[in-house]
Amino acid sequence: MTEDRHSQPEEMRAAREKILAAAARLFAERGYESTSLAEVARAAKVSKALIFWHFDNKQQLYLTALQKNLEPYHIDREELAGLEEPDQIVRLIDSFYQFVNDNVYSVRFFMTLMLRGELPLGESEASRGSDSLQRVNELYRAFRQSFAEIIAHGQQRGVFRRSLDPEREAALMLVTLVGVLAQQFMLGETFESSKGLIEHYKQTLFERLRCAEP
Amino acid sequence: MTEDRHSQPEEMRAAREKILAAAARLFAERGYESTSLAEVARAAKVSKALIFWHFDNKQQLYLTALQKNLEPYHIDREELAGLEEPDQIVRLIDSFYQFVNDNVYSVRFFMTLMLRGELPLGESEASRGSDSLQRVNELYRAFRQSFAEIIAHGQQRGVFRRSLDPEREAALMLVTLVGVLAQQFMLGETFESSKGLIEHYKQTLFERLRCAEP
DNA sequence: GTCTATATACAGATAGAC
């Protein structure tokens, strides 16, 4: 999971970009309803009217900002090559939380959206909003599938128990990771305070996955 | 986890109660920002002005409605008495999801609030933060502690592995339960579709907790 | 206690100068 945003100095960016950056941050922090365009304008240091020159309306700004938040991320499978399966799993778990930690606002934002089913514009077609949500779902599935593949490989190589169903295990893993995340956000805890729990989970996980000595 | 709301026929209730009921439902469904008092008034079949006679302002109505949503719930420890520890755990897990299923709106609502940090909380003191969030935290802790106690008891009776730390295990359990919940909400799944996952988790859990034959 | 009517503020959105 890596990010390749090519960021530029604040002052040099075109107004449109400044608006998008401010909007992405504010919508993520405060949500759609309670973020006014006046606030976005102030944060971006432009006039309200300029927002309407660049975007048709509030919703379109919002959708564009969403997409901007999602585009740069992908799972980096290269970096796992050559590692033992257990290490691959550890690496994937860590990069999951690294990603989350680096993008608290966006992640919180998307969790809120999905939680409320707030895919704006109503969930009926035509709303390109669901594209963004679609992307999140893809990302989620990609993680799950990566875990499943690693487990399956590990089984073939005899390091993981063969009695397990990789898909089921991967699904449960993702659920747990998301649970830690949710708790972290919901109880207002920091990433640091969750670390103990995460380490404990890794240990638990390997006790489950690992073969008894062959 | 049981509910003991004493509901009355819609027409007979005092206006204040009708307002609270409508507010609780609408806030839970649509959130604070996007629920107008006009809608509440319409749903409660009273005038907007009457809301302000009964409540100081929108926020106070909101907080009062929240409390109404939470008060009736508690963990019913009686119902666990006499069961074997593993059965107690199964029962607690099931009643957790039963509760959630019976109160989708409220649960979703509170998760959203906590996620957005919309209420000034954080689990440690200081927050004059709403009583309601405090209540949610208490409930969460009560569940976790119940699990920890059951595990500890099971250890003493020799049915669970003694090498485990009950608090740690309970924390991880809650995280997983919340994770299933979060996924259910976020991916728009139904409770039914999560059942397979939950059953798989129970099985995984007991493989971890149970002693090898003594 | 409950209503109608109204005050006040601010949201999203437009017009038009530069």
Add this chain to the structure above:
DNA sequence: GTCTATCTGTATATAGAC
């Protein structure tokens, strides 16, 4: 492209009759 000024709708909240 960016601004100031303004329109229009709707939100919270109040006044006052009954």
